[in-house]
Amino acid sequence: MYQLKNVTKKYDKKVVLEDVNYTAPTSGLLCVMGESGSGKSTLLSLIAGLDRDYEGDIQLAGQSLHELSDKALTQYRKDYIGFIFQEYHLLEGYTALENVVYPGVLKEQTQSAELKALALLEEVGLSDKASSKVEALSGGQKQRVAIARALLNEPEVIIADEPTGALDHETMTEIITVLQEIAKTRLVILITHDPEVCEYADEVLTIQEHKLIVARAMDKTVQHEAPTFRLTDYPKVNTAKLAAKEVKVGLSHYALLALCFAIASTCIMLALSAGGVVDNSIAKFKDKNEALANGYLNKKDGATDKVISELKKDPRLDTVYKQYVLKNLRLESQGKTVKLAEKYPMAKSKEGFSYGRMPKKGQNEVALSGTLAKQFAPKINELIGETLKLTVNNQTESYKVSGIYNAGYDDIYLSSDSEIAYYKALKNEKWYAVSFEVTQFDSLPHVYKDLMAKKLKPEMAVEEVKAMLASFAKLKSLFLVITGLVLLVCLFLVSVMMMKLQATRKKTLSILAALGFNRALLSRIIDWENVILTLGTVVLTSLSLVGCYAISKGFNIPLMLSLSQLLSIIAVTAGTVLIISWLMKKVPKQAQLLMDLRE
Structure with a gap:
């Protein structure tokens, strides 16, 4: 069968085999x-x-x-060689039957691969262990499973590398007896360092001074007919099914890995939500404390027409207008009337409220000082929401009381649009001050600084806004730090587990390479495993997001994320898993995998 002609093998300059010539029999136990x-x-x-x-x-x-x-050599190993190793190299988590039947997908079977595998298990004396996990088998039983597996696709040659090295004497004898029976119909090449094993061989070879020596020859006059060399193509293999089985066997590991990815994704969601919550809180705070965005500049503090013109050009500012002194005001509410001789413009941002808030634009609202409110009702808080009529310059408007502020004098505040409406009739009068609003809270300190640099003295709630912004920034930073730490821990666990998965995969790939799987099939199996891992991650991520939403609703915790953001997180998570899996994917050549398996 095999013919070695003048074979010489060197590692660098070291000669291992030199000018070896040998013709192997077509059957028999060759040691x-x-x-x-x-x-x-x-x-x-x-x-x-x-x-x-x-x-x-x-x-x-x-x-x-x-x-x-290289491709043809892979097919050659698939079609002609069955490997048996000292360390058995069975697929852990699989039953004895599943291990034996596994390589059946690589060759068209004349009968059911499972029936054939059961028959082989019976031949090696393990019919009662077919459904047992290989982890539960003894060393001798594992080697019998390995022998049955090597025979499933009916190879012409069995290469047994130290198959009895890890067995006791009695079990060794049983395994050699099985190999002797197999050697009646095919060539079994057995590698060993044990002379006792060679006593069972039909022919014994030794290597002396780099030469292959026939220590005991067999009678080669009666031999099976040598096979005709013919390679067969790989059949269509359902790699998705094989990958699903592999994932099922290592389900706890894959599930934990998917869970880590899901937790990492949830952390990203919480970080985004935290940002949304903070931004929403700022928006609510601004809405409730709209007056803090107000700026006030009196003539005596530097306000001029030129300054007003510059303020109107500043993109950070809105609603810049001149303020005038209102005279002869009449207020009516609760059946009572109160008159004010005049109303001087004041800085809205400096007022503190006992009840309610400062009037908002477009709401037809008015805020009263505490002393003025007491003239309409003994319990001033009961005025909130009540209607008040205000007459100025024979112009009467109805307003809703929005708040009561702390001032020791009779006074009112109107929203900017209401003030502007009254001021239209006073354009020919001398103006008193200028009012403006900062569109973004975070711009307010900068606006104040710029105005002060121009020797102006605006009245603005700078310290209050700074404190508010600092508070929200700290809260946001805290969320980000906590989320970042959890994310880093998850990513660390993911990295460790992915490396562990790769190590496990490498061993599995080496075993499958020994069974005859080529690089393309191995690559497809890993691709399907990664797809299943991704789907599992998507499911767990989705469940995690749903759980977060349920908790947020149950405990009334705001979760500021849109549906598109949630879908984006899921999509990015899936993409990340696939990319990481692809980057860490490594499928060596079949020959290298087999060499690794023998080391």
């Missing part, structure tokens, strides 16, 4: 014996096509292995 480092494992690698860097030629049924491409 290659030698100490570690003698070259027996190197010989196995050459025969299996794992190492192509040698001189001479190795032929199988007349076909030179040197002439085969």
Whole structure:
């Protein structure tokens, strides 16, 4: 079957095999014996096509292995070789039957692969262990499963690398007996350093001084007919099903990994929500304390027509207008009338309220000082929401009382639009001050600083706004820090678990490579595993988001995120899982995987 012609193998300048010539039988138990480092494992690698860097030629049924491409060598191992290893290398989490039947997808079966696998388990004496997980089997039982698996696709050659090295004497004898039976119909190449094992062999080879020596030859006059060399294509393999099974076996690991991704995504959601909550709180605060955005500049503090013109051009400001002194005001409410001789413009931002708030634009509202309110009702808080008629310059308007502020004199405040309406009749009068509003709270300190730099003395709630902005900034930073720490922990766990997953995958890939899976199939299996991981992450992320919403509703905690943001988080999470999985995806060549498996 195999012919080695003038084969020489070197590692750098070190000669391991030199000018080896040998013709192997088509069947029988062929034992290659030698100490570690003698070259027996190197010989196995050459025969299996794992190492192509040698001189001479190795032929199988007349076909030179040197002439085969990497792809063809992969097919050669699938069609002609079954591997048995010292460490068994079974798929953990699978049953004995599942391990044996696994390589059946690589070859068109004349009968059910499962029935064939059951028959093989019976042949090796393990029919009663078919449904047992391989972790529950003894060393000898595991090796029997490995033998049955190697036979499923009916290879012409069985390569057994130290198959009895980890077994006791009795179990070793049982395994060798099984291999002897197999060797009646095919070639079994057994690598060992144990002379006792070789006593069961039909032919024994040793390696001495880099030469392959036939220590005991078998009778080769009666041999099976040598096979015709023919490679078969890979059938269509349902890699999605294989990946799903692999995920099911390692479900706890995949679930924990998906959960870490989901928690990381939830942290991002909470960070975005925290920003939204803070922004919403600022908006509510501004809405409730609209007067804090007001600026007031009296003539005596530097207000001029030129200054007003500059203020109107400032994009940070809105509603810039001149203020006048209103005279002869009449207020009516609760059946009572109060007259005010005059109303001087004052800085709205400096007032503190006992009840309610400052009037808003477009709401037809008025705020009364405490002393003025008492003239309409003994319980001033009861005035909130009541109607008050105000007459100025024979112009009467009805207003709703929006608030009572703390002032020891009779006075009122109107919204800017109401004031402007009254001031239209006074344009020819001397103006008293200028009022303006800052559109964004965070701009207010800068506006104040700029005006002060121009030697102006505006009255603005600078300190109050600074304190408010600092408070919200600290709150936002706290959310971000906590979220960031949790996110970092999750990402660390994800990284560790992904590396662990890659290590587990590498071992699984090596085992599948030994069964005959090529690089393309292995890559597709990993791709499907990553897709399943992504789907699991999306499901857990969605459940996490739904849970957060349920908690927010149940405990009345605001969660400021739109549907589009939630969908974006889920989409980004899915994309992140796929990208990380793709970046960490590594599928070595089949030969390298097999070499790793033997180390």
